[in-house]
Amino acid sequence: MSKTVIGMDIGGTNLRGALVTPEGRILKQLKIASDADDGIGAVVDNIANLVNELSREGNVAGVGVGIAGVIDSRAGVITQAPNIANVVNYPIRYNLAKKLGGDINIAIENDANCAALGEWWMGAGKDASSLVMITLGTGVGGGIILDGKLWSGADGMGGEVGHMTIYPDGALCNCGNYGCLESYASATAVRRMVKEALAEPGTETVLRDIAPKTDPDDMPEVVMSAALKGDAASIRIWERFGIALGIGMASLVNILNVEMIVLGGGVARAWDMFIGPAKTELKKRGLRAPAERVRVERAKLDGDEGITGAAYLALGGR
Numbered sequence: 425m426s427k428t429v430i431g432m433d434i435g436g437t438n439l440r441g442a443l444v445t446p447e448g449r450i451l452k453q454l455k456i457a458s459d460a461d462d463g464i465g466a467v468v469d470n471i472a473n474l475v476n477e478l479s480r481e482g483n484v485a486g487v488g489v490g491i492a493g494v495i496d497s498r499a500g501v502i503t504q505a506p507n508i509a510n511v512v513n514y515p516i517r518y519n520l521a522k523k524l525g526g527d528i529n530i531a532i533e534n535d536a537n538c539a540a541l542g543e544w545w546m547g548a549g550k551d552a553s554s555l556v557m558i559t560l561g562t563g564v565g566g567g568i569i570l571d572g573k574l575w576s577g578a579d580g581m582g583g584e585v586g587h588m589t590i591y592p593d594g595a596l597c598n599c600g601n602y603g604c605l606e607s608y609a610s611a612t613a614v615r616r617m618v619k620e621a622l623a624e625p626g627t628e629t630v631l632r633d634i635a636p637k638t639d640p641d642d643m644p645e646v647v648m649s650a651a652l653k654g655d656a657a658s659i660r661i662w663e664r665f666g667i668a669l670g671i672g673m674a675s676l677v678n679i680l681n682v683e684m685i686v687l688g689g690g691v692a693r694a695w696d697m698f699i700g701p702a703k704t705e706l707k708k709r710g711l712r713a714p715a716e717r718v719r720v721e722r723a724k725l726d727g728d729e730g731i732t733g734a735a736y737l738a739l740g741g742r
């Protein structure tokens with residue numbers, strides 16, 4: 425029997441796991457509540473249950489787990505995880521191994537790094553040996569692949585492209601700094617820019633009626649359809665989004681000269697709205713050779729990049 429592995433993505437709300445072949449094919453996928461508000465003990469119990477459930481299908485050689493936060497993958501420790509209650513320096517690999525028993529290989533990694541590995545292994549970056557994956561979601565995550573290997577940094581904190589400064593005097597970011605990429609190119613940023621647009625008394629926009637009735641999670645979608653219908657304020661929000669992203673991408677290609685930049689995450693659905701200004705800015709600010717040769721593409725795995733990358737780690741890749 426060929427050696428299958430399990431790839432997992434631990435979110436604040438859901439825990440997703442998939443049984444994956446050594447060739448990267450997903451055989452079966454399950455999703456359960458993560459119970460992250462009940463603390464890491466509950467999350468680990470849920471991970472173990474999901475592993476046992478998926479293992480029934482066949483011989484499992486390893487488990488890879490992607491988690492948002494600061495992860496020390498060498499030590500198998502979660503240094504910090506914003507979505508799980510009360511987690512500081514938690515030895516997840518040790519505790520999960522105790523629960524699962526046997527000699528199963530367990531790998532843990534930051535979720536954005538897993539997404540980068542997944543897209544590089546099976547998605548848009550299949551033919552590239554170097555790429556930066558930027559995940560545009562509630563925040564902005566990043567992962568860097570160089571010479572076919574994940575660069576996770578000296579402390580597991582490499583690839584935090586969302587906290588690259590774009591505007592020194594810009595909007596306050598969740599990290600405490602001002603003007604980070606995340607403050608302009610995330611769902612959170614779109615919500616803020618909507619508020620800013622509405623605060624200008626002279627601005628005529630359909631958002632004035634729609635925004636107050638919109639669930640905050642749906643705001644990027646709503647601003648996207650308003651922009652598609654020609655609403656000038658909404659178009660301007662995506663332009664600002666794209667310009668900030670382009671400035672960030674220019675810095676990335678100037679420093680790393682990667683073959684590809686892959687854009688994923690829920691907000692990447694607004695691709696048509698922001699990619700024009702983003703590419704213009706990239707060309708304008710990037711050094712000519714690296715900016716011209718870099719391919720900027722959308723992620724292909726459609727939400728499965730994280731579990732796919734985690735599975736790659738479980739197979740022993742890095």
Ligand SMILES: [Zn+2]
Binds near residue numbers: 606
């Ligand atoms: Zn920041």
